[in-house]
Amino acid sequence: MHDKTRLLLVDDHAVVREGYRRLLDARPDLAIVGEAGTAREAFEQYRLHAPDVVVLDLGLPDIGGVELIRRLVQRDAGARVLVFTMHREPIFANQALRAGALGYVTKSSPPDELVAAVYRVAARRNVMSRDIAPEFAFALLERSADPLAELSPREFEILRLLLDGHSSEDIGTRLSIAAKTVRNCHYQIKVKLGARSDIELTRTAIRLGLI
Incomplete structure (x- = not known):
């Protein structure tokens, strides 16, 4: 058993990582055991x-944080993940x-809220930052009115990459799936969001605050 709670920091901005590394390293019962700037690096660091x-x-350069979370939990059902992000929209949470x-x-x-959240997640408890908790709770109540909530995490990641301009082939390579699977998901995403074309899909994403 470890005396300290061991942390892996994942952020594509080294300066940002350094900032909260110092914050968390200052706690005597926390230890940074690894850092990563991409999802692939993070997966390898987790394995090691x-x-x-x-x-x-959530904003990583190769695959998104949501997809990384899905892969980590798929590898280890006991994985404890705390998202630390600029995204305040309830759909991302x-x-x-x-x-x-x-x-x-x-x-x-505030910095102390991040520290408190680390301890809470280490204890396998859920936590939501105070600045978005009310909006998130309201969004859950109104979930039936939000078509994005119908997307699976994998579909959400594919939609994010499509909106960033990536091709089916590129997305397939990033997510380690066939381009045909991406195209099928693309179609299902449009069905779920009620979009008849990619132009309508983009307009829907803008209206729902995804971009």
């Missing part, structure tokens, strides 16, 4: 170090929690 808690951003994250804290939160 088996950290107690993964603190990760909802997708992260559905993928398997235990906590969600925005980067606009």
